[in-house]
Amino acid sequence: MKFFRLTKMQVNVNLKNAFYRLSKKYHPDVASSTECSNNKFVEIFNAYEILKDKQKKRSEYDQIIKTKRQNAQQLYSLSKSKRNCLKQRQQQSSTQINSSSSPINLRIFSILTTKENNPFFDNLMKEDGWKKMKIFGIGFICFLLIYFVFVRFWYLKK
Structure with missing residues (x-):
């Protein structure tokens, strides 16, 4: 119906006219015979x-x-229930964080609740881990270059 730009009520009355109008526009003999117009005509004909x-x-x-x-409705209701569950967990974690006094406990607890609340935590950790490895690798390479260039030459000159 979206091809013909008709509502559900108009389909029975205006379907034939809309089809003829669009078929004249996209028919391979009339329109420039491009792959797009051919595919569009086939879709219109099937509809x-x-x-x-x-x-x-x-x-x-x-x-x-x-x-x-x-x-779609089931998926929406499922996602709505997951959102409600996450809100409840966040509220529980915020009340538990407020009740604890030690900053170390706060930090550890926030890390643990982040993992529970975030379903993409593993992927984020992998990406974050690669960033840290890249920084470490660049730092290590710089250290080796400095060592071999300056320290070796300085000791060789003595």
């Missing part, structure tokens, strides 16, 4: 075939759309 057939194909199409909407 017309589905919407034209009021029994079998149309019911299959409506069922697919219905299941997609249901899946």
